[in-house]
Each structure stands twice: as structure tokens, then as C-alpha cells.
Amino acid sequence: MLAVLRTVIHRDLLLALRRRADVATVLLFFVIVVSLFPLGIGPEPNLLRAIAPGVIWVAALLSCMLALARLFAADFADGTLEQMLVSPTPLGLIVAGKVAAHWLASGLPLVLIAPVLAIQFDLDQSLLGVLALSLLIGTPVLSLIGAIGAALTLGLRGGGVLLALLVLPLYVPVLIIGAGALDAAAAGQSAQPHFLLLAALLVLAAAFTPWAIAASLRISSE
Amino acid sequence: MLDARDLAATRGDTTLFSGLGFSLAPGALLRVTGANGTGKTSLLRALCGLLMPSAGEVRWKGEDIRALREEYWGHLLYIGHANALKDDLTATENLAFACGIAGLPVPRERVHSALGRFGLAGRERLPVRALSQGQRRRAALARLAVSEAQPLWILDEPFAALDAAGVDLVQSLAGEHLARGGMVVLTTHQDARIKAPSVTDINLDR
Numbered sequence: 001m002l003a004v005l006r007t008v009i010h011r012d013l014l015l016a017l018r019r020r021a022d023v024a025t026v027l028l029f030f031v032i033v034v035s036l037f038p039l040g041i042g043p044e045p046n047l048l049r050a051i052a053p054g055v056i057w058v059a060a061l062l063s064c065m066l067a068l069a070r071l072f073a074a075d076f077a078d079g080t081l082e083q084m085l086v087s088p089t090p091l092g093l094i095v096a097g098k099v100a101a102h103w104l105a106s107g108l109p110l111v112l113i114a115p116v117l118a119i120q121f122d123l124d125q126s127l128l129g130v131l132a133l134s135l136l137i138g139t140p141v142l143s144l145i146g147a148i149g150a151a152l153t154l155g156l157r158g159g160g161v162l163l164a165l166l167v168l169p170l171y172v173p174v175l176i177i178g179a180g181a182l183d184a185a186a187a188g189q190s191a192q193p194h195f196l197l198l199a200a201l202l203v204l205a206a207a208f209t210p211w212a213i214a215a216s217l218r219i220s221s222e
Numbered sequence: 223m224l225d226a227r228d229l230a231a232t233r234g235d236t237t238l239f240s241g242l243g244f245s246l247a248p249g250a251l252l253r254v255t256g257a258n259g260t261g262k263t264s265l266l267r268a269l270c271g272l273l274m275p276s277a278g279e280v281r282w283k284g285e286d287i288r289a290l291r292e293e294y295w296g297h298l299l300y301i302g303h304a305n306a307l308k309d310d311l312t313a314t315e316n317l318a319f320a321c322g323i324a325g326l327p328v329p330r331e332r333v334h335s336a337l338g339r340f341g342l343a344g345r346e347r348l349p350v351r352a353l354s355q356g357q358r359r360r361a362a363l364a365r366l367a368v369s370e371a372q373p374l375w376i377l378d379e380p381f382a383a384l385d386a387a388g389v390d391l392v393q394s395l396a397g398e399h400l401a402r403g404g405m406v407v408l409t410t411h412q413d414a415r416i417k418a419p420s421v422t423d424i425n426l427d428r
Contacts, residue, residue, distance in 0.1 A: 011311070015308060
């Protein structure tokens with residue numbers, strides 16, 4: 001069974017490697033959205049420092065959304081999804097592999113580049129680590145929850161907008177806790193409670209969403 | 223082994239077929255014919271458990287496939303009319319992946335020999351994007367050459383886009399599979415010349 005998980009992750013990463021443009025689009029979108037705020041607001045360090053956590057987290061949310069629309073669409077169009085549905089391996093496991101590969105290709109780059117972008121907001125250096133860590137724990141949750149929406153809107157016309165309407169409200173807790181970690185650290189408090197809450201969300205999402213995604217895929221492909 | 227009882231499927235308000243029943247024993251070939259839009263693919267998808275029939279049930283060894291799920295799928299090879307190939311991957315990678323998720327770890331040499339048998343020798347390293355429509359179909363059907371272990375083959379329009387040699391190859395592979403006690407279900411518009419111990423025909427035209 002784990003061999004199947006490895007096969008799926010390996011194939012999806014290989015596909016991401018062969019279509020680097022898709023990965024780059026999401027990353028560039030994130031970079032541009034985050035960079036627009038300092039340009040629009042102007043050189044006001046105090047204001048920029050105050051909005052940095054929210055802006056970076058919202059931009060990460062939107063970038064995740066952008067990448068999600070493609071998560072199952074190609075497999076659905078070319079028939080690979082049907083092969084996954086008739087696999088003797090539980091579909092939840094295959095789906096977990098797909099989401100893991102999706103996060104590695106589109107979530108992890110955001111985590112790595114966010115501290116660099118945060119410099120534009122004059123964010124204190126001690127907070128860069130907190131930002132990266134909160135995104136590191138938070139973005140997999142976004143991928144997992146978003147994948148349910150991606151599975152439900154599969155094959156629908158205008159699925160992209162519907163996906164945003166379905167998924168963005170579900171992202172709110174992650175946004176509040178994730179951005180809250182930075183606010184707490186900036187106020188001199190410990191960010192640990194926020195990290196623990198994010199980690200708890202991640203554990204819950206990792207345990208339950210693959211089965212919800214699998215069920216949604218079966219409904220969408222009937 | 224595979225029994226369908228009183229199957230019916232609808233699309234929108236139209237009933238595609240209803241009251242369909244048959245039983246397949248080892249070595250049996252089921253040919254599904256019918257004009258476009260008569261529900262051939264829906265019937266096959268219902269047999270795979272991909273589509274919930276609006277009435278009736280499909281049983282494998284006496285048990286409902288909806289209850290067996292993964293256990294049933296372990297005995298099934300389904301090739302839909304979509305090729306399930308990724309344009310950016312090579313034929314080898316595609317076939318290895320298809321076998322991987324079907325739970326059949328197939329060694330690389332077998333993958334190569336299966337593709338060679340389907341006339342894709344020398345093209346294994348090309349991305350599927352660079353192959354012709356017929357060659358893509360061959361790359362998808364190459365799974366037949368490594369799927370002896372799955373007793374039930376369900377093939378949707380396997381001969382579409384294939385040349386005469388390709389059709390012969392698929393027919394002989396299906397014949398071999400039936401001879402060793404497998405079961406084959408296929409839809410086709412052509413006269414399939416497959417040697418089979420027993421043949422059932424279903425025509426969905428009314």
C-alpha cells in the first residue's frame with residue numbers, strides 16, 4: 001500500500017517537474033500579490049509591519065486556491081482518475097499521495113520564499129522564522145481542505161469560482177491562527193500555542209480529509 | 223462469477239437500458255454492441271462499480287460489488303475509452319504508473335516487453351504527446367500484456383484508433399486470456415474475431 005503512495009507522489013512530482021511553468025505561475029502570483037501591498041501603501045514601516053502577517057497569509061491562501069483547481073482536473077479529463085477509482089488500494093491513500101505531492105510542488109515553495117518577501121514589510125528578523133514555521137504547518141492544511149472543494153467541483157462549469165466560494169470560508173480558522181502566531185510573536189508573547197493549534201488542525205485534516213476527498217471524487221465522477 | 227441482475231441506467235430523463243441480466247463464467251466473452259448513445263459505456267461503468275445503476279445489481283462470486291469494492295477491483299482490469307495517459311510522461315512511465323496503482327508492481331523489463339509487443343519499441347522514451355492517436359491507444363492497451371493476473375477485463379472500445387495489426391494483437395491477447403479462464407467484456411462496433419469458449423452478445427439497440 002505504501003508502494004502505491006510512493007508511486008503516486010513520484011508521478012505527480014515528475015509531472016510538476018515536466019511542467020515547471022504551472023508551479024512557477026503559482027509562486028509568481030504569490031510574489032506579486034505580496035509585493036503589491038508595499039507598493040500601494042508606500043513607505044510607512046509601522047503600517048507595513050502591522051499588516052504583514054495578514055497580507056502574507058491571505059496571499060498564501062489565494063495562491064493555494066489557484067493551484068487547487070488543477071489538482072484533479074487533468075486526471076479527470078484523461079481518464080486516470082477512473083483508474084484510481086477502480087484501484088484495489090483504498091482511494092483515500094491515493095488521494096493523500098496526490099495532496100502530498102501537490103503541497104510539495106505548490107505549498108512548500110511558498111513557505112520557502114515567504115521570509116524573503118517579508119523583508120519588504122520590514123518584518124523583524126526574529127519573526128521570519130515564526131512566519132516560515134506557521135506557513136509550514138498551515139499550508140498543508142490548506143491543501144487538504146481545498147482538495148475536498150476541488151473534488152466536489154470537478155467537471156463543473158465555472159468550477160474555479162465555486163471552488164473559491166466553497167473553500168475560502170473553511171480557510172478562516174487557519175488564517176486566524178496562522179496570522180495570529182506572528183501577531184503574538186510580534187507582541188513579545190510565545191507563538192507556541194498557535195503552532196500547537198495549527199499542528200492539531202493538520203493532524204485532524206490529515207486523518208479525515210483524504211476520506212472526504214475520496215468520497216467527493218466518487219460522487220463527482222459518477 | 224460475474225452476474226448482472228435486472229440492471230438499468232438512466233441519463234437525465236431517458237432510460238438507456240433496463241432489465242438487463244447476464245452471467246459470465248470463466249472463459250466467457252461478453253460483447254456489447256449498440257449505436258452511439260445507447261449506453262454501452264454506462265453499462266461498462268456500472269459493471270466496474272464506477273456508476274451506480276438506477277436499478278439492479280452486479281455481483282462478483284455472489285457478492286454485490288458495491289460491498290466488495292477494493293476486493294473486486296483487485297480482480298478487475300478496466301480500460302476506458304479515455305487512454306488514461308499523461309502527455310508529459312513517457313509510455314514506459316505511464317504503463318508503470320498504471321500498473322502501480324492497480325497494485326501490480328511490474329518489473330521494468332516486463333513493461334518494456336509489453337510496449338514492444340504493442341509496436342512501441344524504440345518509442346518508450348518519448349513523451350506520449352509525441353505519439354499518434356493509434357500509438358497512444360496501443361500504449362494504453364499495453365496493460366493487457368501485463369494483466370494476466372486479473373481475471374476480469376472490461377474494455378471500452380478497445381479497437382478504436384487501432385490499425386488492423388493492432389486489432390489482431392488485442393484480439394489474440396483477449397483470446398489467450400479467455401483460454402486461461404479469464405473473462406472479457408468489451409464494446410465494439412466491429413466484428414470481433416476472438417476465440418472464446420462461450421460468447422454472450424448484448425445489443426442495446428431497441
